[in-house]
Amino acid sequence: MTNTVGKAIRKWGWLFALPTFAAFCIGFIVPFIFGIYLSFMDFTTVTDATPVGLANYKEALSDPEFWRALGTTVLFTIVTTIIINVIGFAIAYMLTKAIKGSTLFRSVFFMPNLIGGIILGYVWQLLLNGVLSKWGASLTFSEKYGFWGLVILVSWQQIGYMMIIYIAGLQAVPSDIIEAAQVDGATGPQRLFQVILPMMMPTITVCTFLTVTNGFKLYDQNLALTNGAPSNKSELVALNIFRTFYGRVGYEGVGQAKAVVFFLIVAAVALIQNKLTTSKEVEV
Known part of the structure; x- marks a missing residue:
């Protein structure tokens, strides 16, 4: 019985973890990566961003x-x-x-x-x-x-x-x-x-x-x-x-x-x- 349960968990466990993983990616990973990208941009909205290289970091530091x-x-x-x-x-x-x-x-x-x-x-x-x-x-x-x-x-x-x-x-x-x-x-x-x-x-x-x-x-x-x-x-x-x-x-x-x-x-x-x-x- 224990082996059967263990096999089922190994086979289908990812399916139960998928919603949490998707929420983590949407709510954290994607905004984090996009935030790093925007740190190299001059923008007022995310649709008008233009690259400025390291200028933002020089100004910040x-x-x-x-x-x-x-x-x-x-x-x-x-x-x-x-x-x-x-x-x-x-x-x-x-x-x-x-x-x-x-x-x-x-x-x-x-x-x-x-x-x-x-x-x-x-x-x-x-x-x-x-x-x-x-x-x-x-x-x-x-x-x-x-x-x-x-x-x-x-x-x-x-x-x-x-x-x-x-x-x-x-x-x-x-x-x-x-x-x-x-x-x-x-x-x-x-x-x-x-x-x-x-x-x-x-x-x-x-x-x-x-x-x-x-x-x-x-x-x-x-x-x-x-x-x-x-x-x-x-x-x-x-x-x-x-x-x-x-x-x-x-x-x-x-x-x-x-x-x-x-x-x-x-x-x-x-x-x-x-x-x-x-x-x-x-x-x-």
């Missing part, structure tokens, strides 16, 4: 605002990756203990992830501006306020999501290994840093990858919270690309070139991060 936005994005990603993963793991570690009401706490911490980024941006804009107004300031008063406001917003939203993943990882750690370490006299911190964390590296790899990529591609919260103000100094790369593409007539090709460069940077960073964390994983 010589734009100081693009590099400033990239620097802000890198710093933002580093800060949020550390905060989200450290706090998310700490909460997960506490909630895997025998704490009364831990299920309720998990739901409460996870709920911010269910709210859309645009809505969160406007809500936190009201909250943070209400606090800053006591000192005669606002999120748009300085790029520092906008930056740290964005860090608070994104960390608050994503900590609960990473917490759920860390809880699953902690529950997958073999209890007999922890018990053996305890019998050998290992203290709580020793069990955490020398037993649990090494066993958690696959989960840490996933969470770090998600937070790094989310940090780099963040757009909606940035748009709603500060819209890049003041003077576009608090904008991240995704918002800079959008503003170039839609906010400057004749710069559509430059915006597309920025998007391609940004994709290459994010892909390289994600691959390096994944390689570094995967190399620290241990086998059970």
